[in-house]
Amino acid sequence: MKVSRLKQLILGELLRLHKYNVIFISVFIALVWGIILYFVNSNIFDVLLPLLILVDSTMMSFMYIGSVMFFEKKESTLSSILVTPVKNEEIVLSKIFANTLHNLLSTSLVIIAFVFIKQVELRYILIFFSIIVITSLFTGLGLLFSYYQKDFTTMLMNIMILAFLLLIPSALFAFGIISGKFWEYILLINPIQAAQELINGGFKEYEITWKYYFSLAYLLVGLITTYKYLIIPKFQKYAVSISGV
């Protein structure tokens, strides 16, 4: 691994996110939220911020990396990177890093809107740390997921199905439709629920319990093991398959 090369790859990724207007769209979305929060006064927004951060760091990160990979497939650009001294691990890390940085930026903008308009109180270090861990994991998972997707539309459909299966229980729990100790235990196996717990811990009113530490450990171990045993070893074959030359 070479830091200078990694840095160059990350800069390239960020420049591309900018060129493909992704960064502009993030700023725009945050602005829309600011406007909605300012003019619409409703209690529903009190539970909305954790859910927004959750969706951004999980499903959105998942989808972003999928789209990035399909762009690369369309333009055969990965083939050109494969014949540089760059290591596969550096390619993967740069994508995870750039995606995480971008999500950190876009989510921060939404958080700022909520903090100023709804006076939400946060544990800032914990919330940003959570966003970094969760986004890295879901970017990695999204990358792994895209290894097995044939085309963009199928990928979007499969993400919808996954989102439905994984987000719904967490949403039901967040709105109090299902509750109880039993569900608390079961739901933590779902990485999205564990992510939810981690994000909740970033809010001052939320009490940090063993569930928080369990979720944190679970996600960190998940991140390291999927990265090391699935994402990296399967990358070369996938990269060649989408290199298109």
Add this chain to the structure above:
Amino acid sequence: MFKVENLEFKYTKNQSNVLNGLNFEIKEGEIFGFLGPSGAGKSTTQKIIIKILEDYKGKILYKDKDLKSYGNEFYEDIGVSFEMPVHFSKMTAMENINFFLKLYKNNEDIELLMKRLGLWEDRNKLVGEFSKGMKIRLNLVRALLNKPKMLFLDEPTNGLDPANAMIMKDIIREFKNNGGTVFITSHIMSDIDQLCDRVAFIVNGEIKEIDSPRNLKIRYGKRTVKVEYKEDNQIKSKEYPLTEISENRDFIDIIKSKDIETIHSGETTLEDIFIKVTGVNLDNES
């Protein structure tokens, strides 16, 4: 520089082999042409030698060591141009090039190279707005930007106009004259006939013949002389074998007595030889 022995390859999706036991050598300092019709396995072979495709059978030596023993530093020394454009279309040509430059230790003088290939003026244009020919020329800039010792060029002249194809060939020749080694593929024989020191004919994943174009022409060429002359106000022509031509009375009589229009020795093109050797016609469309 490269030695390939009994190279076999099968794509996981396919039933049968794409390459059926290739044997060849790329010598240091030569331009080695890999010629064959579409689907013969040229690009697949290139992708294996440049360490992109992995699960091959057989042995490949690079500088007398197993290719598999090399890490990614291997790419510092080689430059690759692929069959199709490989650039970020929403970025300018210069942004693309700068991105790749910083991934290597050695950097070529890009301004000079792009000026020669007629791309310097358009360096700040988005690659998405480039014509097909411009993208192909940009591929050569991409291949050369790390000052490689060896070039791999997959159909580099395909889709170029004659003037630009000429410039491209000049650059390749210069690269060789400065000590570089080149592996070049084409399905158009006439394109790289004069460029290559040696060529291999590949059909259906098998090499049918390897030699210098000159030797091939001597071995398979027609070795005749054709004379056109005027007789009774008509143009007539006769062909004679080149062997012992000075003893050929008929030939000498005609030279002496007739009004000669043209004399040609039988030039067989590489394409004729290819068809003769392999029995396969090349498609000349891109």
